[in-house]
Structure formats: C-alpha cells, structure tokens
Amino acid sequence: xxxxxxxxxxxxxxxxxxxxxxxxxxxxxxxxxxxxxxxxxxxxxxxxxxxxxxxxxxxxxxxxxxxxxxxxxxxxxxxxxxxxxxxxxxxxxxxxxxxxxxxxxxxxxxxxxxxxxxxxxxxxxxxxxxxxxxxxxxxxxxxxxxxxxxxxxxxxxxxxxxxxxxxxxxxxxxxxxxxxxxxxxxxxxxxxxxxxxxxxxxxxxxxxxxxxxxxxxxxxxxxxxxxxxxxxxxxxxxxxxxxxxxxxxxxxxxxxxxxxxxxxxxxxxxxxxxxxxxxxxxxxxxxxxxxxxxxxxxxxxxxxxxxxxxxxxxxxxxxxxxxxxxxxxxxxxxxxxxxxxxxxxxxxxxxxxxxxxxxxxxxxxxxxxxxxxxxxxxxxxxxxxxxxxxxxxxxxxxxxxxxxxxxxxxxxxxxxxxxxxxxxxxxxxxxx
Amino acid sequence: xxxxxxxxxxxxxxxxxxxxxxxxxxxxxxxxxxxxxxxxxxxxxxxxxxxxxxxxxxxxxxxxxxxxxxxxxx
Numbered sequence: 279x280x281x282x283x284x285x286x287x288x289x290x291x292x293x294x295x296x297x298x299x300x301x302x303x304x305x306x307x308x309x310x311x312x313x314x315x316x317x318x319x320x321x322x323x324x325x326x327x328x329x330x331x332x333x334x335x336x337x338x339x340x341x342x343x344x345x346x347x348x349x350x351x352x353x354x355x356x357x358x359x360x361x362x363x364x365x366x367x368x369x370x371x372x373x374x375x376x377x378x379x380x381x382x383x384x385x386x387x388x389x390x391x392x393x394x395x396x397x398x399x400x401x402x403x404x405x406x407x408x409x410x411x412x413x414x415x416x417x418x419x420x421x422x423x424x425x426x427x428x429x430x431x432x433x434x435x436x437x438x439x440x441x442x443x444x445x446x447x448x449x450x451x452x453x454x455x456x457x458x459x460x461x462x463x464x465x466x467x468x469x470x471x472x473x474x475x476x477x478x479x480x481x482x483x484x485x486x487x488x489x490x491x492x493x494x495x496x497x498x499x500x501x502x503x504x505x506x507x508x509x510x511x512x513x514x515x516x517x518x519x520x521x522x523x524x525x526x527x528x529x530x531x532x533x534x535x536x537x538x539x540x541x542x543x544x545x546x547x548x549x550x551x552x553x554x555x556x557x558x559x560x561x562x563x564x565x566x567x568x569x570x571x572x573x574x575x576x577x578x579x580x581x582x583x584x585x586x587x588x589x590x591x592x593x594x595x596x597x598x599x600x601x602x603x604x605x606x607x608x609x610x611x612x613x614x615x616x617x618x619x620x621x622x623x624x625x626x627x628x629x630x631x632x633x634x635x636x637x638x639x640x641x642x643x644x645x646x647x648x649x650x651x652x653x654x655x656x657x658x659x660x661x662x663x664x665x666x667x668x669x670x671x672x673x674x675x676x677x678x679x680x681x682x683x684x685x686x687x688x689x690x691x692x693x694x695x696x697x698x699x700x701x702x703x704x705x706x707x708x709x710x
Numbered sequence: 711x712x713x714x715x716x717x718x719x720x721x722x723x724x725x726x727x728x729x730x731x732x733x734x735x736x737x738x739x740x741x742x743x744x745x746x747x748x749x750x751x752x753x754x755x756x757x758x759x760x761x762x763x764x765x766x767x768x769x770x771x772x773x774x775x776x777x778x779x780x781x782x783x784x
Binding site: 527533687 | 774
C-alpha cells in the first residue's frame with residue numbers, strides 16, 4: 279500500500295511539475311483584480327424515508343427495527359473571483375452546511391428505545407483554485423470539516439490539478455484524504471451501569487445510553503433523569519479514507535461530450551459503527567465487526583448529447599467493485615427539455631443493483647464463529663430505482679429580482695428492494 | 711470476471727473516443743456544448759441526493775460525490 283501511495287504521489291508531483299507556472303515577468307501592463315463576490319448558492323433539501331431492518335437493531339423486521347428518517351439539509355456556498363498579476367484567475371469558495379435529522383433507529387441505541395432520536399450535523403468547506411486560462415491549467419486546494427454528536431468529527435483535505443488538451447479534452451487528478459474519529463457509542467446493553475455515579479441500583483431505575491454516548495440513570499416510572507455519566511468517557515477510534523481521482527473529458531463534436539472518471543479509494547481504521555447490532559443464530563447479540571481495510575474502485579462514464587434545439591440527453595454509467603465482495607452497476611438518464619431558452623423540465627431515472635458484501639447476513643443468521651459480521655442492509659444484495667422531475671429557471675433578467683439568476687427545484691422518489699422507500703425535494707437558488 | 715468487466719468498459723469508452731474524436735470543434739461552435747444543461751458534472755441540487763444514496767447503498771465514488779468521510783449513521 280505504501281508503494282502505491284508513493285507512486286501516486288510521485289506521479290502527481292511529476293505531473294504538476296510538467297505544467298507548473300514559469301516565473302516570467304509580466305510585460306503586458308495587466309493589472310490584478312481583487313477577489314470580488316461572484317455568486318451565492320443556497321441548496322435546501324427535505325428527505326423523508328420509511329424502512330424496516332435498521333442496522334442499529336441488527337436488521338430486525340419488527341417495530342424495533344424501524345428505520346424511518348427525516349432529514350432537513352441546508353447549504354450555503356459563497357464564491358469569490360479575482361485575477362492576479364500573472365492574469366491567473368483565482369476562485370475562493372466558502373461553504374457551510376447544517377443538517378437536522380430525526381431517526382427512529384437512533385432511539386434504540388438504548389435497548390429500551392429511550393435514547394435521543396435526533397441530531398445536527400455541521401460541515402464548513404473552503405476551496406481555492408487558481409486557473410491559468412492561457413495555459414489551460416488549474417490547481418486547487420480544499421479543506422472540509424464535519425461534526426455530529428454521534429460521530430465526533432471528519433476532517434478532509436484535497437488538492438487537484440487539471441490540464442486542457444489542444445483537442446478539446448481535459449485531464450484532471452485529485453488527491454483527497456478524510457481523517458475521521460468515531461465516537462465508540464455502544465448499545466446500552468454493552469455499557470457497564472457503574473459508569474453512572476452516585477445512584478444505587480434499584481428496581482425503579484433504568485440506565486439509558488443516549489445517542490451521544492452518555493449513560494444516564496432515569497426513573498422507570500417518570501422517565502426523570504437522576505444522574506448522568508460523563509461524555510468524555512466515550513472513547514474514539516480513527517478512520518482514514520485516501521482517494522486518488524483521475525478524470526478525462528472530451529468534446530467529441532458540436533453536440534456530444536463525455537468523460538471517464540475513476541476513484542482509487544483506500545480506507546483504513548474502524549470501518550463499522552459501534553452502535554450497529556448483530557444478532558447471532560444462537561440468540562445472543564453483539565456489535566458489527568468488519569475488516570479494518572477496504573479498497574474501492576468505481577469507474578464512471580458520462581455522455582451528454584444535445585438533440586435538436588430543445589432536448590438534451592444526459593447519461594451516466596458506473597461500475598463499482600471492492601475487496602469486500604461488493605459489486606454494483608449504476609445507470610442514470612436525465613432528459614432536460616427546454617420549454618424556452620431559459621426554462622427547462624428534466625425527468626430523470628436511475629437504476630442501481632449491487633451484490634452483497636461477503637460479511638453481510640440478515641437478522642439472526644450469522645454464526646458466532648464468523649470472523650466478520652454485519653446486518654447493515656446497505657451491504658446487502660438489492661436493487662433500487664430513483665425517478666423524478668426537475669424544473670430549472672434561468673432568465674437573463676433574473677427571477678423577480680435581478681440578483682436571483684437561477685432557480686432549480688427537483689423531486690425524486692426512491693425505492694429499494696429491501697423495503698426502503700424515500701422521497702426528496704431539493705431547491706437550489708443562485709444569486710449573482 | 712470483474713477485470714473482464716473493467717476491460718470491456720474501458721474498451722467501450724476508448725472505441726467511442728476513437729470513433730468521434732476526429733472532429734475539431736472551434737470555440738464559436740460550442741454554443742450547445744457550453745449550455746449549462748450539458749455540463750459533465752452533477753447539479754448542485756443533486757448534492758443531497760448523492761449523499762443519501764451513498765449512505766443507503768454499498769458503493770460510492772466516480773460521480774463527483776464523496777468517497778468517504780462523515781457518518782450518515784442513521
């Protein structure tokens with residue numbers, strides 16, 4: 279693995295060096311332009327899911343396996359653009375996302391179903407790119423942070439480089455690292471009750487593990503909290519994700535363009551989640567246990583074709599394989615129809631099918647002798663369908679006000695053969 | 711089996727490139743190619759759809775979305 283990493287880094291440095299900027303003196307008299315606000319994007323989504331077989335309850339299909347989720351996500355991106363003395367275009371993007379969700383399964387981190395069932399995730403991002411339009415090169419750096427109460431944090435860093443070819447093509451490479459720490463929040467039956475101090479155990483007290491990993495003593499009758507354990511007692515485990523992305527896009531003719539992208543992904547660390555139960559075939563339960571390494575290799579192809587003057591056909595196919603035995607195919611088609619030059623309607627359909635990971639088995643099927651085990655249905659064999667409609671408005675004089683240059687709304691309905699269905703509606707407002 | 715699939719996929723794309731890449735397109739001929747609906751990337755409004763799919767399904771990546779990081783635990 280170390281050899282692969284060093285090879286990829288070496289290739290990247292060689293690549294950058296080959297196209298790096300030369301320090302020639304600028305004699306054009308061109309003056310730099312400071313960063314100024316270019317656009318603001320607001321993206322909001324509402325997601326509603328119904329499911330059974332939740333991973334927290336080890337794939338149980340009764341009421342305790344309820345996998346219903348509601349999520350409300352809001353993101354704000356602000357982009358600034360400027361030109362430096364060498365006529366290079368500098369773009370700086372700052373983003374902030376806040377999600378709020380409720381999840382029925384989260385309550386069952388406590389075996390009595392009394393744990394907190396909601397949570398908030400906050401994720402700021404920062405990206406900077408510098409583009410030399412004359413040479414057709416672009417270099418970028420990015421940083422990402424995410425925190426939620428049951429995950430501790432995720433820190434992401436990336437760097438990218440792209441180079442246009444003389445024949446309407448473009449190569450790009452991007453290296454990304456995510457460095458996560460996971461709160462080791464175990465289901466309540468695996469937490470010793472003596473972590474809650476000063477309350478003598480009696481029949482009238484029950485101990486509840488909250489979704490934030492804290493153990494509290496509560497009155498059985500009133501539900502009143504009598505004592506709280508310390509959150510600091512919850513240990514964390516690392517998870518690292520390293521990705522090398524390679525992409526090539528090409529304009530084929532006046533109506534057709536396409537791209538091919540591959541991500542080489544290596545994950546290391548704690549790759550399960552500590553509050554996902556597994557029930558063995560002897561009736562006992564434990565938490566899921568997955569290998570500490572995973573290699574992923576997805577390859578995606580896009581082809582977009584402009585048919586006539588009003589219809590665009592957007593297609594996408596992805597083949598995915600990994601070393602956990604999971605293989606999937608994704609096929610997507612979207613057909614935007616321009617009702618006017620500035621208004622388009624876009625019906626879309628996505629089909630997805632995957633095989634099961636080697637370590638998956640449903641509720642009460644795993645044997646205690648299995649080296650690895652999970653009952654998380656994201657790793658089961660299934661197929662899914664996603665279809666819906668988008669509406670995009672982008673009149674040249676803005677929508678109601680001049681600064682609102684684009685409005686896009688999308689609705690999609692998702693069904694998975696594991697009995698999971700969801701609906702999502704998203705809104706994107708762009709201000710220039 | 712898996713390597714054969716990869717080879718077929720790459721061959722298909724290379725054949726498509728080979729068959730069509732001979733046509734030179736000048737900048738003034740790119741009015742359709744430069745249309746915002748022709749972009750070879752996801753729409754911003756798709757971001758949360760991709761997130762939800764990557765957490766509900768076992769695979770991710772090669773689509774401009776995330777390849778890891780964060781929880782999506784629920």
